[in-house]
Amino acid sequence: MLHAKLLRSPQPHAVIESIDVQRARAHPGVHLVLTGKDFPVPFGIMPVSQDEYPLAPERVRYVGDPVAAVIARDEQTAGEALELIEVKYRALPTIATPEEALAHPETRIHDYGESGNIHRNQAYEFGDVDEALAHSDHVFDDVFFYEGNTHLPIEQQASLAAIDGEGKLLLSSSTQNPHYLHRQLARVLQMPASQIRVIACSNGGGFGGKCDPGGHEFVVCKAALLLGRPVKIGLTRQEVFYVHRGRHPVLMRLRTGVSQDGRLTAMHLQTLLDGGAYGSHGPAATFYSGVLTPVTYELPRFKFEACRVFTNKPACGPKRGHGTPQPRFGQEIQLDKIAEKLALDPAELRLGMVTRPGSLTASWLRVGTTGLAECIRKVVEMSGWKDKHRKLPAGRGVGIACSTYMCGAGVSIYWNKMPHSGVQLLVDRSGQVTVFCGSTEIGQGSDDVLAAIVAEVLGVDTGVVRCVTGDTAITPVDLGSYSSRVTIMMGNAAVQAAERMREQFAGAVAEQLGTTPERVVFSQGRVFAAEDPGRGMSFAEAVAITESKLGTLSAVGSYTPPKPPGKYKGGGVGPSPAYSFSACVVEVEVDEKTGWIHVPKIWIAHDIGRAINPVLARGQVIGSVYMGLGEALMEEQAFRRLPPKLSGALVHRIPSMLDYKSLTALDMPEVEVALIEDPDPNCPFGAKEVGQGPLLPVMPAVANAIYDAVGVRIDELPITPDKVLAALELKAAGKPPRIGPERFPEVPYPKPMFVLPPWEGGDGNESKMPRPLGVAAS
Numbered sequence: 001m002l003h004a005k006l007l008r009s010p011q012p013h014a015v016i017e018s019i020d021v022q023r024a025r026a027h028p029g030v031h032l033v034l035t036g037k038d039f040p041v042p043f044g045i046m047p048v049s050q051d052e053y054p055l056a057p058e059r060v061r062y063v064g065d066p067v068a069a070v071i072a073r074d075e076q077t078a079g080e081a082l083e084l085i086e087v088k089y090r091a092l093p094t095i096a097t098p099e100e101a102l103a104h105p106e107t108r109i110h111d112y113g114e115s116g117n118i119h120r121n122q123a124y125e126f127g128d129v130d131e132a133l134a135h136s137d138h139v140f141d142d143v144f145f146y147e148g149n150t151h152l153p154i155e156q157q158a159s160l161a162a163i164d165g166e167g168k169l170l171l172s173s174s175t176q177n178p179h180y181l182h183r184q185l186a187r188v189l190q191m192p193a194s195q196i197r198v199i200a201c202s203n204g205g206g207f208g209g210k211c212d213p214g215g216h217e218f219v220v221c222k223a224a225l226l227l228g229r230p231v232k233i234g235l236t237r238q239e240v241f242y243v244h245r246g247r248h249p250v251l252m253r254l255r256t257g258v259s260q261d262g263r264l265t266a267m268h269l270q271t272l273l274d275g276g277a278y279g280s281h282g283p284a285a286t287f288y289s290g291v292l293t294p295v296t297y298e299l300p301r302f303k304f305e306a307c308r309v310f311t312n313k314p315a316c317g318p319k320r321g322h323g324t325p326q327p328r329f330g331q332e333i334q335l336d337k338i339a340e341k342l343a344l345d346p347a348e349l350r351l352g353m354v355t356r357p358g359s360l361t362a363s364w365l366r367v368g369t370t371g372l373a374e375c376i377r378k379v380v381e382m383s384g385w386k387d388k389h390r391k392l393p394a395g396r397g398v399g400i401a402c403s404t405y406m407c408g409a410g411v412s413i414y415w416n417k418m419p420h421s422g423v424q425l426l427v428d429r430s431g432q433v434t435v436f437c438g439s440t441e442i443g444q445g446s447d448d449v450l451a452a453i454v455a456e457v458l459g460v461d462t463g464v465v466r467c468v469t470g471d472t473a474i475t476p477v478d479l480g481s482y483s484s485r486v487t488i489m490m491g492n493a494a495v496q497a498a499e500r501m502r503e504q505f506a507g508a509v510a511e512q513l514g515t516t517p518e519r520v521v522f523s524q525g526r527v528f529a530a531e532d533p534g535r536g537m538s539f540a541e542a543v544a545i546t547e548s549k550l551g552t553l554s555a556v557g558s559y560t561p562p563k564p565p566g567k568y569k570g571g572g573v574g575p576s577p578a579y580s581f582s583a584c585v586v587e588v589e590v591d592e593k594t595g596w597i598h599v600p601k602i603w604i605a606h607d608i609g610r611a612i613n614p615v616l617a618r619g620q621v622i623g624s625v626y627m628g629l630g631e632a633l634m635e636e637q638a639f640r641r642l643p644p645k646l647s648g649a650l651v652h653r654i655p656s657m658l659d660y661k662s663l664t665a666l667d668m669p670e671v672e673v674a675l676i677e678d679p680d681p682n683c684p685f686g687a688k689e690v691g692q693g694p695l696l697p698v699m700p701a702v703a704n705a706i707y708d709a710v711g712v713r714i715d716e717l718p719i720t721p722d723k724v725l726a727a728l729e730l731k732a733a734g735k736p737p738r739i740g741p742e743r744f745p746e747v748p749y750p751k752p753m754f755v756l757p758p759w760e761g762g763d764g765n766e767s768k769m770p771r772p773l774g775v776a777a778s
Contacts, residue, residue: 004233005078007068009060012312012650014089023084029077034069043184045212049279054218061277062312063651064242066215071223094312094650098274101309109310120286120308123752126362127301132266136257143253143741144330145716149635150246155204158234159217161224172199176210177480182472184213200470203442208318211482212245241655245317249274250326253744262349266301273308278315282308288323291574294361296404297353302362305749321692332401332700347380362757364566364764371607371676372581378605378674383585399704402583405693406576408485410561419558421489422476423497427553431540433465438478439490440470444691445616446486457498459522484689489559491684497557508546567764568755577682580689581607584697588705595721605674609688621673621694628698634661715740
């Protein structure tokens with residue numbers, strides 16, 4: 001086996017004028033050196049953003065962009081050879097912030113996009129928002145900032161490529177999406193997809209960071225093809241920071257109208273996303289920075305403008321919650337400000353505006369079942385909210401926030417009419433059930449859910465169910481582990497396959513049981529007649545009888561989400577078969593002398609539909625709380641410029657776990673979890689997602705609790721002690737006790753697409769604005 005290492009750019013933005021690899025090639029133990037010219041075809045997870053190369057051919061766009069690869073007998077030799085490669089760069093102007101990206105369109109990071117450095121720019125309006133705001137009793141106008149952060153999976157990315165015994169390319173990799181990686185490998189390597197096999201190894205955490213294809217995966221595959229030997233690469237922790245694809249830094253402005261009795265009338269949400277150097281999942285993230293906003297609370301009219309720009313930093317992408325934590329942070333803090341202005345309890349304010357089951361939002365998203373009201377009531381009860389809010393001693397406080405999240409995206413990343421998930425069952429005469437599915441286990445427990453669903457339908461113990469997953473050569477396609485889609489989509493496909501298998505058994509054994517097929521019961525490893533449970537047989541005996549009649553036993557199932565009700569262009573982003581809901585109360589203790597924040601306890605209730613495995617589900621909720629609390633208090637993917645004498649490059653401020661702050665076990669508070677069960681008919685056994693939604697309310701609940709404790713508003717993340725102290729100093733000086741962005745820049749948003757809400761006569765299509773744009777509402 002050979003080992004690969006990557007040479008990465010020390011420049012944030014530069015043209016590669018020359019690259020000399022002769023000395024590296026001559027180094028003892030080196031088998032191959034690859035450069036950008038070996039990869040003429042770009043890649044990208046989304047068809048509209050295929051803007052990356054495995055190795056940069058002409059230009060680098062951030063510090064860490066890979067430019068060459070060495071394949072050698074071991075890692076040490078490969079690392080030595082990297083130092084022998086000579087690259088001559090011609091520096092280009094560097095774009096460090098979204099404001100710079102907008103101000104300098106002449107310095108284009110990419111030659112495609114809306115214009116200048118704008119990658120995506122979009123605007124939607126559902127009902128006349130200006131008219132609604134003009135007639136609101138109160139209008140709140142706030143600006144918030146959410147700093148970017150990264151995933152920190154325990155396992156770093158690693159890949160092993162080889163040529164198998166059939167002469168086909170085999171890649172075993174720590175990926176969340178083997179199907180999409182499979183497609184991109186075929187594209188970049190210019191090979192038939194049938195000649196490529198991708199195995200998604202069990203991941204040591206993903207959280208979205210392993211959704212994108214990685215340049216290192218293409219490199220080891222190319223090397224294996226050229227050398228005919230296995231080639232392995234394992235990224236260092238520093239390289240994982242460079243690959244990134246984490247949370248977008250987002251600046252937000254929310255103008256929200258409200259009635260005197262605490263009902264929302266309209267909202268105008270503007271977002272500006274720092275996308276980093278490449279497209280990645282950026283088009284989806286741009287939508288998600290606002291599109292789910294109307295799902296949580298009743299919002300009669302909604303306007304959403306979003307802009308994503310390129311900067312010379314590692315590309316941002318999907319991190320747990322993908323684009324939705326940022327606007328949720330802003331809205332939930334603003335709701336607390338509204339509650340204070342109207343002298344209403346923040347929990348009661350939210351209870352009075354939750355969306356209703358079966359309703360359509362202003363943006364044409366279909367809400368299925370919703371347990372948000374029950375979630376709010378539960379955390380209020382568990383936390384003793386009514387005895388604590390505004391009643392605790394100085395320095396102590398509680399805050400509440402809510403959220404919603406999708407149970408899988410309604411459309412796939414590339415347009416097609418095929419199912420989103422497929423499952424195949426094979427049952428042999430021993431009674432063993434083997435389940436094949438392309439789903440990927442990344443530590444969230446999807447294999448356990450798959451086995452449990454099949455076992456439940458067939459009435460057997462999970463111990464007789466064997467799962468084979470995440471292998472593009474032998475499993476049906478599943479689109480991957482992202483957007484909390486696996487339980488719902490894989491699960492529905494599994495139910496269909498298992499029910500088809502059960503029908504075969506029932507038809508075969510009914511006569512022997514003296515009953516009709518529909519009266520055959522499968523339970524606890526036995527198959528028997530409903531009217532006479534004593535007349536039955538073991539599951540294995542039923543299998544043998546059925547196989548003797550029908551031959552080899554197999555069944556397939558698949559799942560395609562329902563068509564979205566919104567018919568306007570862009571209406572396919574946001575719809576989901578179901579939505580989960582969460583409510584969270586956080587208690588804090590703030591030291592007014594140091595600004596130090598201690599969180600002793602968190603209460604969270606999650607509307608899960610039905611918990612297939614309550615232990616795993618609670619673990620997912622607690623994991624979300626852990627990640628959310630880290631984002632609230634300390635995590636940030638920040639950058640700095642080196643002094644001019646050291647090149648002035650834009651570099652990570654903290655590209656290692658020595659300095660990047662995250663919670664330790666000592667920082668983690670007690671978490672009390674309540675799972676609210678209200679089964680959704682669109683989901684398998686009613687089960688909704690639990691992997692991402694519970695993260696969303698944690699950050700704003702912390703901010704609201706700090707305000708309750710010491711009376712200061714921190715309208716940006718992370719909330720650090722220095723910011724609390726600065727706000728307390730403002731408070732002592734009689735100034736507004738707030739730390740956060742002061743203004744939202746001028747962004748050249750396009751003319752909004754106008755769509756009438758359902759209750760105003762809309763049909764889901766784009767329509768005409770009731771008054772000409774630019775004419776003030778009366």
